[in-house]
Amino acid sequence: MRSPNASAPELPESPGGADAPGRLKVGRPLAVIDIGSNSVRLVAYEGTTRAPTPIYNEKVLCALGRHVATTGWLDEDGMARAIAALKRFRILCRTMDVGEVRVLATAAARDAGNGPAFLAAASEAVGLDIELLSGAREAALSALGVISGFYGGDGIVGDLGGGSLELIDVRGGLAGTGVTLPIGGLALLDLSGDSPRKAQRIVREALEGVAQLKAMRGRTFYAVGGTWRALARLHMAERNYPLRVMHGYRLPPEDGIDFLKMVERTDAAVLKEIEAVSEARRPLLAYGAIVLEEIIRLGKPRDIAISALGVREGLLYERLSDAQKAQDPLLAAAQEFNVLRSRSPAHNAELIAWTDHFFESARLEETAEERRLRHAACLLADIGWRAHPDYRGDQSVNLIANANFIGIDHPGRAFLSLAVFFRHEGLGGDKASPTLLRLAGPRLAERARLLGGAMRVAYPVSVAMAGILPRVPLEARGSELVLDLPEDLAELAGERLVGRMRQLAKITGRDPRILIG
16 A cells, blocks of 8 residues: 555656646635625635636535524524634635635624624634625625626526525616615524414515515516525426526526425425435525515516525625626636637637628628627637547537536527537537527527538638638628638648538528639
8 A cells, every 4th residue: 555655656747837828817716705694605716807717615504593583692503613614714725825815794693692702703713804794785795796697687686695685786787775684594494483384474574665676577586595596406406407507597487486385385305306405404495485486476577597696706796897897707708718728719719700700791690699609609619629529529518518607598508519519510400419409499509500510611721720710711792602712721622621611501591612812
């Protein structure tokens, strides 16, 4: 057996030296520790970017606010667990060489009589000052998290914690005035004496007349918080939904109410995929369902969108420069993938301009959303190249469909996955995933096939290297689809390229032609 003190095996020197290429230059990691009413969580992020990527995420369910609503005091066992978690998180941040750590505390510590004493002990344990958020500040940060994570978000953000519910309006990249209500999951469990029927009356009275709900009719409700994410996970299981990505998942209100009623009256232990929900959170599912059901009834939203981003990401978004905030979060994330995984990142940027010209010449009308999705697909087109050629399509689909992207809905994810799949596997529909085709819908699925066909023309000419595509425009000229090759690239017009031009021309209703010189 190898001795634990034995020297490590000698490894080949990194091709890029100590600072290997392919790593993002985004500064040192930064972390947020969130001391909530139900959990204490550490999330460390790769760096300061428009689309923050977690490199480590850990939570400890402490139930600090278990009895605050009725006793006014933080739970003793919960405080002990929280202090232990903070000591652990302090070491983890040091190990990850985190450059900055922000520590936040919310409703339980804010409302409890022994909150100040707990915060003093918590500050000593973590070795940092703790920012005690007011209800208004908590609502504002939740709103910024949603603004960060949804492109063009418009609706009401609801952040359900253990102690409170924050509601705030978002529109045009701006947050309105928020309200804090004492109807978090633990608070309801406490105040109702574990009676869902009584909890429903408490929630109904608390929400009656709330201005934010009156402003929600016909708009989106953005659901933030672990209990609502757990409910969404169970809803996915009930529907046999093809993706397991939480951010951007949407529930129709009518279907949502039926599902929530089922959760309220069913023993959590028998719910499908309940094993994915921690045992400590399961008692709160019915109370989260009650709050969401009443919000739907009173606010009449168009749909419910699940947000994986909240207070922590709002804090990161707040730090960004105005120029960074103005960036498209999807394109920012796709560009990071492009830099990390493509053979020539500059080539995929050229692919954007090349397909712009093709789509404009062919008069292929696009919405602003379809255009940004096409641009993102171009940035992602080559991220699967290290896989075996037989599996590059599937590898790309797995990477894209499950990537930590924000600023995109699930049909958009399906479009990106399909476009890159068609680029690798060909334009026949028999190989593509039927579930992704259904999720994308007919128009996006056809656009993905069209874009994939254009990419299949681009790559045999450029071989994924920058500097070629600007010299070989693809454009529609009347009834013909024309690819111009300069004299020095004339020999590229072989059977492979001719065949791919023929496929693309067919789905555009034109005749293919390759012009030399």
